[in-house]
Amino acid sequence: MEGLDRAALEQVSEYFKSLAEPTRLCLINALRDGEMSVSDLAEAVESTPANVSKHLSLLASTGFVERRTQGTSVLYRIADSDIYALCDLVCGHIAKRIAAKVMSRQ
Amino acid sequence: MEGLDRAALEQVSEYFKSLAEPTRLCLINALRDGEMSVSDLAEAVESTPANVSKHLSLLASTGFVERRTQGTSVLYRIADSDIYALCDLVCGHIAKRIAAKVMSRQ
DNA sequence: TGCTTATTTAACGAATTGGTTGTATAGTAG
DNA sequence: CTACTATACAACCAATTCGTTAAATAAGCA
Numbered sequence: 473m474e475g476l477d478r479a480a481l482e483q484v485s486e487y488f489k490s491l492a493e494p495t496r497l498c499l500i501n502a503l504r505d506g507e508m509s510v511s512d513l514a515e516a517v518e519s520t521p522a523n524v525s526k527h528l529s530l531l532a533s534t535g536f537v538e539r540r541t542q543g544t545s546v547l548y549r550i551a552d553s554d555i556y557a558l559c560d561l562v563c564g565h566i567a568k569r570i571a572a573k574v575m576s577r578q
Numbered sequence: 579m580e581g582l583d584r585a586a587l588e589q590v591s592e593y594f595k596s597l598a599e600p601t602r603l604c605l606i607n608a609l610r611d612g613e614m615s616v617s618d619l620a621e622a623v624e625s626t627p628a629n630v631s632k633h634l635s636l637l638a639s640t641g642f643v644e645r646r647t648q649g650t651s652v653l654y655r656i657a658d659s660d661i662y663a664l665c666d667l668v669c670g671h672i673a674k675r676i677a678a679k680v681m682s683r684q
Numbered sequence: 685t686g687c688t689t690a691t692t693t694a695a696c697g698a699a700t701t702g703g704t705t706g707t708a709t710a711g712t713a714g
Numbered sequence: 715c716t717a718c719t720a721t722a723c724a725a726c727c728a729a730t731t732c733g734t735t736a737a738a739t740a741a742g743c744a
Contacts, residue, residue, distance in 0.1 A: 473603075473665045474610065481600040481607070487668045492594035493702080494587040497579075501587070504580060510721060523703055525722055535675045544711045544720045552674065558667050559579045562593045565660055569641045599732080616691060629733055631692055650690045650741045 490534040491558065495519060496527050499548075500555060503537065507549035596640040597664065601625060602633050605654075606661060609643065613655035 473484060491497065495517055502508060502516040514524040528548050531537045538551040550556075579590060597603065601623055608614060608622040620630040634654050637643045644657040656662075 473662075473669045474607065476607070476669075478600060478604070481603045483672065484665065484668055485598050485600045485603055487672065488594050489598035492591050492598040494584060494591045495702080497587045497591055498584070501580065501582070511719095520704075521721065522705080522723085525720095526702085529722080535671065541711090541721095544718095546721060552671055554667055554671055556579075558664060559590065561660055561664050561667070562590055563579045563582075565641065565658055566589065566593065568658065601732085617689095626734075627691065628693085628735080631690095632732085635692080647691095647741090650688095652691060 487534050490530055490536065491555070493527070495523070496531060497559070499524065499527060499531065500536070500550065500559070503548065503550050504556075507540065507547040509542075509545040509547055511545070513548065593640050596636055596642065597661070599633070601629070602637060603665070605630065605633060605637065606642070606656065606665070609654065609656050610662075613646065613653040615648075615651040615653055617651070619654065 473480075476484065491500075498517040499513055502513055508516070510525050510528065511521050513528070514521045517524065528537060528539070532539055532548075532551075535551055536555050537548050540547045540549070579586075582590065597606075604623040605619055608619055614622070616627050616631050616634065619634070620627045623630065634643060634645070638645055638654075638657075641657055642661050643654050646653045646655070
């Protein structure tokens, strides 16, 4: 992303922003094992269908999830599994930080 | 990050949040070639020292950058180059999306 | 010591965002 | 058709955030 101009960086930040919310990360986690309906997801993340629907719309707008209608339900699924690589990188960074903190305390 | 509880996901989201801002991404880009002072960074990203200082503090709190004092200046540098892998993953995702959009239009 | 420069911090305002509530839409069953 | 269910959407509020401005802190130098 070296040569990106301001507008491009703004777009990149939009994508990070879509992952910068615990409820959305929780939804992404819940979708690990396959597609789920909005109401099931709402139960899984302990929130309301309206709220979950809004978060899923945002995740769909950045292309991390996709939707499919089945009867009166809407099933969401992960569209780009790179999303997990992203999360793992961040988790690794956090782990590194914790390890460094432990070392410095010795 | 599969088995993370709510508190852990909140922490993960904090890290994504620190990258979810165009000015901060711009600062990270500017630091590619080595450490820079706050005022030089402010000029590079076309902002004020006060604003840049605040952004750098946030990036330091998540451990993506580190600071070093030299005289009256403070030099910042990238502390974990995984940050670029993160950005590249997001950029790749965006590129994929654009490519898919182009394909679907043919 | 006092003066200058570099950085940080505090206080403020405008804008954005997560969650709720109520309503609208769409599909299914009777 | 009506009733019911699932989802989406709009309006609203509380809380957060980005940027600015002004004041505070710290280091170097006359």
